[in-house]
Amino acid sequence: MKKILLILTVAATTAFSARAFSMNDIYWWLPNRIADLTDIVSLGGGLCLGLKAEARVTRAIDFSQGGGCFWVLRKDYNRHLTAALEKGYHFNFLCLGTEDYTVDAVRGVQPWFFPADGEAANVSRRYFDYQYNWFSNPANAEYDLWEGSRDWWEIAVEAGCLGYVRVAVHPIEVFDFIGGIFFIDFKHDDVD
Numbered sequence: 001m002k003k004i005l006l007i008l009t010v011a012a013t014t015a016f017s018a019r020a021f022s023m024n025d026i027y028w029w030l031p032n033r034i035a036d037l038t039d040i041v042s043l044g045g046g047l048c049l050g051l052k053a054e055a056r057v058t059r060a061i062d063f064s065q066g067g068g069c070f071w072v073l074r075k076d077y078n079r080h081l082t083a084a085l086e087k088g089y090h091f092n093f094l095c096l097g098t099e100d101y102t103v104d105a106v107r108g109v110q111p112w113f114f115p116a117d118g119e120a121a122n123v124s125r126r127y128f129d130y131q132y133n134w135f136s137n138p139a140n141a142e143y144d145l146w147e148g149s150r151d152w153w154e155i156a157v158e159a160g161c162l163g164y165v166r167v168a169v170h171p172i173e174v175f176d177f178i179g180g181i182f183f184i185d186f187k188h189d190d191v192d
């Protein structure tokens with residue numbers, strides 16, 4: 001039994017960390033765990049001209065209705081920090097629906113918590129056009145597990161009526177946080 005556990009541990013470490021273990025992993029262990037902890041929850045807020053009410057447990061069980069124009073500040077999935085003008089609509093019931101939503105964003109991407117090499121976070125202006133009819137496909141680029149701007153697996157609520165608020169929990173980041181305790185960096189977002 002111990003041998004099996006050892007093999008599984010080694011296999012998991014090899015598969016998920018994809019790099020050699022070093023003393024930096026120990027040095028950065030606590031800061032990385034704090035950063036991974038903050039990854040679990042996304043927050044957004046702002047103002048809107050429109051109406052929006054969304055609640056989902058993954059994009060397969062998604063109740064989203066509404067649209068309009070939104071001025072939003074976000075701390076979101078994959079350490080994306082954005083100030084954005086967002087416009088469009090989203091209507092979805094369970095796994096079926098339609099969306100046409102554009103995001104014009106000034107965006108800072110990781111590592112926002114510990115800037116690499118003393119530099120500020122990589123800030124750029126990006127334009128996104130999220131569209132689908134019938135089914136939101138998890139294979140789409142925006143749902144990329146490591147770099148995507150959206151989390152297909154999130155548990156989230158969003159509401160907009162003059163003001164806008166979004167709160168989301170990312171189960172995959174919970175796994176990453178737990179794995180990090182044992183030096184497994186599933187999301188490849190640890191500083192080393």
Ligand SMILES: [Ca+2]
Pocket residue numbers: 035036037039173176177187189
């Ligand atoms: Ca993480």
Ligand SMILES: [Ca+2]
Pocket residue numbers: 036176177180184185186187188189190
């Ligand atoms: Ca991590």
